[in-house]
Amino acid sequence: MTVKAPRYHRAVTTRPESTLAQRKRQLVATELTEAALQLFALKGFDAATVDEIATGAGVSKRTFFRYFASKEDVVVQFLAGMGADMRAALAARPADERPSEALRHAVSVPLAACGDHAERVLPVVRLILRTPSLLARFLEHQAEWREDLAEELGARLGRDPEADLRPRLAAGMALTAFDAVLRRWSAGEGTEVTEDPVALLGEAFAVLAPALDASP
Template sequence: MGTPTSLWQRSREAVYAEIASVAMRLFLEQGFEQTTIDEIASTAGISRRSFFRYFGTKEDIVLGHLAGRGELVRDELDQVPLNVGPWEALREALDKVNALEVEPGVTLRLAKMMYETPSLRSRSIEKHLHWQSLLIPDIRRRMAIAEDDVSNPAPGAILASVIACLDVAGEAWVLSGGAEDLATLYDRAVCAVREKS
């Protein structure tokens, strides 16, 4: 049985969720770049200073979940036997954390906003680079590359490719108007990257 969540923690999570909900409504109504932090704070009934107790940047409201998702992928990757190749193991880990599914409540408008807003796109790439640092030790072990062998670019190249495939699959999903299956788009992107000329 887990440790009970404290009243303070539950209160903090409720405020976090309320600020995020208010901000997302404003973003979708008037656009991400047109919505200011002061406006989010005022609408949520908090001060600007209080806003920064919960979010480091405006972009983190939309993308804050990505950092935690990377840790989940790492944990699932650790469960995949080392005799499974890196591409296949990463695909299995992504599947386990539902990274290739469109989450309920995530609208096409929200995804479109992310891909069309440069600051959100760059923040997303930055968070995905954090994934790379989390996942590379497993991929190195999986490829039987010594920890002190820093000259082999293969693990980093595979992870960078997987992250790029996730990104372009998401963009293709948005361009399809949400009609395509995200997992299928990702698999097609990976096939294109892995195809030998």
């Protein structure tokens, strides 16, 4: 089984790769990620070794550790751009939009990317959710995303997240919906998915909207 590195396999930057060195570094990172994902799909995460990943990418083990601190980091960076994308999407929403609508649109950005590239993304999402060490790292990322969204939402609402519970609670509810949808979408064992993650998110926010939009 060949798993090509999907959109969220590495840290995302909006700055162009302007130098040869930067382009070369990105190429090596991509090769390492693709080699790792293929090996994980073939052998399982625990059985695959850093030596095998490096060999598959045609580089040394030392080179691997210049780019990643561990095997976990290879997979976790698959999702590294999600938090930045959600915050940027929330910041771009109309200022007078209801919190539920703004948060739904923000959280839908990475889920839409997953749905659009399901064949490549699904194996990696399942790997993350079903491997305890990777799941722990993923949850760490979600905690960071919650703080970022709370800060952005607080700015939109004119509320300090440190003094007001609402921004952090709202961000937490939005990410709970994100997590629930991702788990539902990736459930099962087949390579095909029958549900649209963005549609599932709409269902989740239909439940959350009254609480998110309630006046204090």
